[in-house]
Amino acid sequence: MSTTTLPAAPEPLPAEVFDSHCHLDIMVGNRQASSGDSVAQAAQAARASIEGILDDARAVGVTRLVTIGYDLPSSRWNAETAALHADVYAGVAIHPNEAHASTPETLAEIEELARLPHVRAVGETGLDYYRDWASKDDQHASFRAHIEIAKRTGKALVIHDRDAHDDVLRVLAEEGAPDVVVFHSFSGDAEMAKKCAEAGYFMSFSGPVTYKNAGYLREAARIAPLELILVETDAPYLPPVPHRGKPNAPYLIPLTLRCVAEVKETDLAGLAAAVSANGETVFGAW
Numbered sequence: 001m002s003t004t005t006l007p008a009a010p011e012p013l014p015a016e017v018f019d020s021h022c023h024l025d026i027m028v029g030n031r032q033a034s035s036g037d038s039v040a041q042a043a044q045a046a047r048a049s050i051e052g053i054l055d056d057a058r059a060v061g062v063t064r065l066v067t068i069g070y071d072l073p074s075s076r077w078n079a080e081t082a083a084l085h086a087d088v089y090a091g092v093a094i095h096p097n098e099a100h101a102s103t104p105e106t107l108a109e110i111e112e113l114a115r116l117p118h119v120r121a122v123g124e125t126g127l128d129y130y131r132d133w134a135s136k137d138d139q140h141a142s143f144r145a146h147i148e149i150a151k152r153t154g155k156a157l158v159i160h161d162r163d164a165h166d167d168v169l170r171v172l173a174e175e176g177a178p179d180v181v182v183f184h185s186f187s188g189d190a191e192m193a194k195k196c197a198e199a200g201y202f203m204s205f206s207g208p209v210t211y212k213n214a215g216y217l218r219e220a221a222r223i224a225p226l227e228l229i230l231v232e233t234d235a236p237y238l239p240p241v242p243h244r245g246k247p248n249a250p251y252l253i254p255l256t257l258r259c260v261a262e263v264k265e266t267d268l269a270g271l272a273a274a275v276s277a278n279g280e281t282v283f284g285a286w
């Protein structure tokens with residue numbers, strides 16, 4: 001990814017919206033691991049870069065975002081960063097690809113972080129059958145532990161589901177789902193969207209909904225009830241069309257939102273208002 005080829009800013013939105021899932025630490029390069037800085041020092045050092053990311057986003061109507069942890073250092077960093085920026089909330093978790101790191105000690109600290117006031121989600125957690133970086137046994141144990149943490153802390157559960165729809169739904173049903181469940185970067189078809197809608201799970205649509213070969217995602221977006229829809233970038237990954245192959249950032253949310261509005265045949269401002277209201281249901285008041 002080259003910073004010399006940053007995508008141009010899209011046309012601003014007619015109403016404010018937020019990015020339900022991005023990775024600020026990966027976007028700015030969390031230097032804590034290599035520098036030996038404390039978490040607080042590392043978050044402080046990134047402050048200016050994050051203000052830049054927020055300014056670019058605000059300029060097109062994306063006024064808030066949720067930055068998501070994937071391991072313990074990332075979760076600590078994101079929690080610390082959310083404390084420093086009023087428009088930023090954090091999610092904390094051990095990613096399914098890192099599930100072997102979900103020891104009792106690690107999970108205890110994730111739970112401690114999840115109780116912080118500006119941490120509003122337990123995630124991303126879930127199941128990833130596309131990669132075999134962690135065994136299925138480790139992934140299932142870690143996912144179940146995160147479901148329990150979400151229930152104990154009353155925070156939203158943010159799910160990473162890659163090629164694992166049936167097992168994710170089954171584990172949620174077996175454990176008893178927390179009050180608020182979000183399928184991040186929703187990757188199911190209309191059938192899966194129907195199942196999620198019936199269970200009251202939120203579906204967060206990302207760049208791939210704009211991809212030419214992803215008609216099944218647009219079908220899912222079309223039938224997903226307005227009151228269960230979120231949008232996200234998953235930045236720096238998954239940039240929407242026409243910026244595939246370039247670094248993603250929250251200011252590109254309008255491209256994804258416009259695509260969802262077209263598919264649902266709703267007006268953009270109305271969809272933005274619905275997504276913002278859903279954001280408060282999921283993550284609480286800002």
Ligand SMILES: [Zn+2]
Nearest residue numbers: 021068124234
């Ligand atoms: Zn992510």
